[in-house]
Amino acid sequence: MGDTVYELLALGLRYVFVLLAALMLLRVVLTMWADKRSYQQALRQLPDAGLVGEVVDLSNGRGQPLPREGLIGSGRSCDIRIGKLHRREMEFAFRPGLGLKLIPLRRRHQALLDEVPLNRADAYALHGTILDIRGTRLRFRLFAGLDLPQRQLVHQLPTEEGLYDLADDALSQLMDPGAGLPPAIPPDPMLEMTWQHAPLPPELLSPPDSATPKSRRRARREEEV
């Protein structure tokens, strides 16, 4: 191709290149705009998006939305702000299938999860769990629909086979008191202490005071009705 023809072609195509790049950018901007609108629409339909429930301060009944992960404390950057606590008291993160993992950041501040000292690595809060930190009682209320195990209160409930064993033991005790019993063991003070920290929770004595929290959308719809 001759130089002049090429020159003419290249000079003419300069405008085409700019036009095509501008067209692509325009389409990108329009797509971004459409994405933004559809995201906002989705959020309007799902006001609880990103949340897993709420935390209620039992001293004043005030609830705060509970995100998937964050920090409990009195600091400005905390997701759950409770005035009486330390600036950064505890971390939490929702783990599907397990519950809300709680990680104390202040080892010296004794926290109780359903009356059990919170010092294990696998401490998970479930719906209705009560957390005591420095005199503040917080109740976790997790949304229905989350992948959560059944709440096992304080102790592992005996299985069906375990119940049969217990019944057998009780029956043999009645038939022959004293037989088959192990020799008396002096009471372990640590064991007693642990037991004192874990009395029967109120949920077992009375039915739960509230059901699973409804989503805000559902609550609003009910209000409207």
Next chain:
Amino acid sequence: MRTRVQGDSRRLTLPGMLFFFLGFLLLGLQTPDYRAFMLAVLVPLAFYLVTAALLRLLSADRVLLCLVNFLCALGILALYRLNPARGLGQTFNYAVGLLGMVGCMLLVRFWQRFRWTLPLIALAALVLMALPLMFGTVKNGAKAWVSLLGVSFQPSEIVKVAMVLVMAFLLSRRMVLLALAFAGVCLGLLFLQRDLGTALLYYAISLVLVYVSTGSLTFLALGTLGAGAGAVLGYQMNTYVQNRVSIWQNPWQDPYGIAWQVVQSLVAMVNAGPWGTGLGLGNARTIPEVETDFIFAAVFHEFGLVFGILVILIYLLIFLRGVGVARRARTRFHTLLALGCSCFIALQTFVIIGGNINLIPLTGVTLPFMSYGGTSLVSSLCIMGLLQGVANANEHGLEEDQLMALMGEEDG
């Protein structure tokens, strides 16, 4: 859904496909070269197929994907125009980078055991960073390159990806001191290599991430003061830095000596006018380091001011989209990761384009996605993969929420 994805990818990529078809066709007509005609078919096809395939198979963010692919293909076109061998080499780098991008995307989306892998990644990053001090070769005043088994690479470019990952993870766990220690060691090693441009990027990203993570104005103020003190100290200690600053203040004081690069870049851009000299008609090869640091000046020279502004807008849109991804993220780790990735790309672009147009002193960093260089392109695409992974996780999270709402209503 599938029809929508197909439609979207076609609608977004069609102008770009036409752009690269015409561009390579024009270059092929200039000096009849079968490779240019081949690229005229292959590059638009790859542009469409990569965008459509990643959209369909991995639900990647279509806007980010389209913009990044456009910039990569523009880099290949500009490099082919300057040096056909470099252009062809860049297509290979692009293919490797795409694999890296997909890998990083899957890592963020599916890998859950960062607690155990991140210390290893951090350790590997520090070892890589220390390599140039032992086996490095000096290039452009910085001892930042390593040749291993015949392959030459810049470890600080690879460590960029690890750095964003590690900093985001540590800060998401509120291990601020550990994060600062990691960033400090990286910066120290970069200073020893005299790679000040990359050190500037690392410092700025660390500062942004620490500020976003802690919300502490004290950190920000201390960091800014530290940057100021470091700049003054660097200026006093390095004649290299003094030269760069004096070039920035007045490039015409020594146009044939130390300011040759910047002056040539400015002249090329001024000669371009609003519409450029025309593809294949410019003489951007007179600019030193035109394939790496000054690729923007070369594109500006042949495509013009209007197109140059459009390129800057593309980078701006990538940054805005990245910040949007960070805002929608479900976890702190994802938020910090997305923000770190977006800021890395944006800051690097600002630093090098600012240096090209003499807005700030010139530093030797590459223009993301466009400059020639395997390490640079692969690391930039990996960073984009991390961002895509977070975007993908956000989509998945929203779907989970919708499902949860449905199940909640059924339970209620």
